Amino acid sequence: MSILSRSKKSWWKRVYSGFILRLPDGEIVCDDALNFLKCLKEECADIIFLDPPFNLGKKYGNSAKKDDLLSNYEYFDYMSSVLSRCIAVLKSGGALYIYHLPKFAIRLASVLDGELMFRHWIAISMKNGFVRGQYLHPAHYALLYYTKGKPKHFARPRIPIARCRKCGESIKDYGGYKKYVYNGLNLSDFWEDISPVRHRKYKHRLSNELPLKVPERVVQISGIKGGLLVDPFAGAGTALVAARSNGMRFVGCDKEKDFLKVMESRLQLVIHKSLSCKGEV
Numbered sequence: 001m002s003i004l005s006r007s008k009k010s011w012w013k014r015v016y017s018g019f020i021l022r023l024p025d026g027e028i029v030c031d032d033a034l035n036f037l038k039c040l041k042e043e044c045a046d047i048i049f050l051d052p053p054f055n056l057g058k059k060y061g062n063s064a065k066k067d068d069l070l071s072n073y074e075y076f077d078y079m080s081s082v083l084s085r086c087i088a089v090l091k092s093g094g095a096l097y098i099y100h101l102p103k104f105a106i107r108l109a110s111v112l113d114g115e116l117m118f119r120h121w122i123a124i125s126m127k128n129g130f131v132r133g134q135y136l137h138p139a140h141y142a143l144l145y146y147t148k149g150k151p152k153h154f155a156r157p158r159i160p161i162a163r164c165r166k167c168g169e170s171i172k173d174y175g176g177y178k179k180y181v182y183n184g185l186n187l188s189d190f191w192e193d194i195s196p197v198r199h200r201k202y203k204h205r206l207s208n209e210l211p212l213k214v215p216e217r218v219v220q221i222s223g224i225k226g227g228l229l230v231d232p233f234a235g236a237g238t239a240l241v242a243a244r245s246n247g248m249r250f251v252g253c254d255k256e257k258d259f260l261k262v263m264e265s266r267l268q269l270v271i272h273k274s275l276s277c278k279g280e281v
Helices: 033-039 072-089 102-112 175-181 213-222 238-245 257-277
Strands: 002-007 016-023 026-030 045-050 090-100 117-125 140-147 228-231 249-254
Touching (some): 026 257, 033 072, 045 072, 072 090, 072 102, 090 213, 102 117, 102 140, 140 213, 213 238, 228 238, 249 257
Parallel strands (some): 026 249, 045 090, 045 228, 228 249
Antiparallel strands (some): 002 016, 090 140
């Protein structure tokens, strides 16, 4: 582990001082997300990916549950400041994604509207939600996708058609269009092939953790080889892994120092795999 107390990497406004973990193609720091963003240069990020705590009173690392249970005003004020700084840090043509509950996503969208170009409200199917109070059954998380003007890069991935586990046939009838979906479907703004809630045996920490497929698709859609992905709420480092695996540089932040060890372990595996493919190890 390469731990530094100062860094002059090109993404910092000035010299950054703090707890810094340096890895090939990126850095991770232990800091508050807003302070971290304030230390970054304007227009340095090609992608900003945000998966913040949802303010539901959950425990992350050594933090207390009350730290994730602010008043709605305090939470919205903090996240508004985070998004405002993200707008400044994002390059012209860059992409910003924020993953959240719909009730917060619709409020946070008001901060981005007028400043960035709205592209999509991506609905990610929630397989095991349950009804709360006098509301309909919640069945999706929101992934908002904005760009700073016309996107510098946009790709539309293709995904395999859903097939029956027993017979191997497609579970939907595409009729006369079957020949067009033989090599896969164009990715839509409804992702039902991902389960955002993961079993603990597949997670790298006790706290919540996104499946890798979510940030991987973000990078497939908006990523640029050699570009920079910024993640202010890096957690288990899933977005950083997606960036590094697809040839992007990264700089991430989390206020829990122990999570930096989790991120380092995951990224070292990606780096080792990359070197093995090149025959360098």
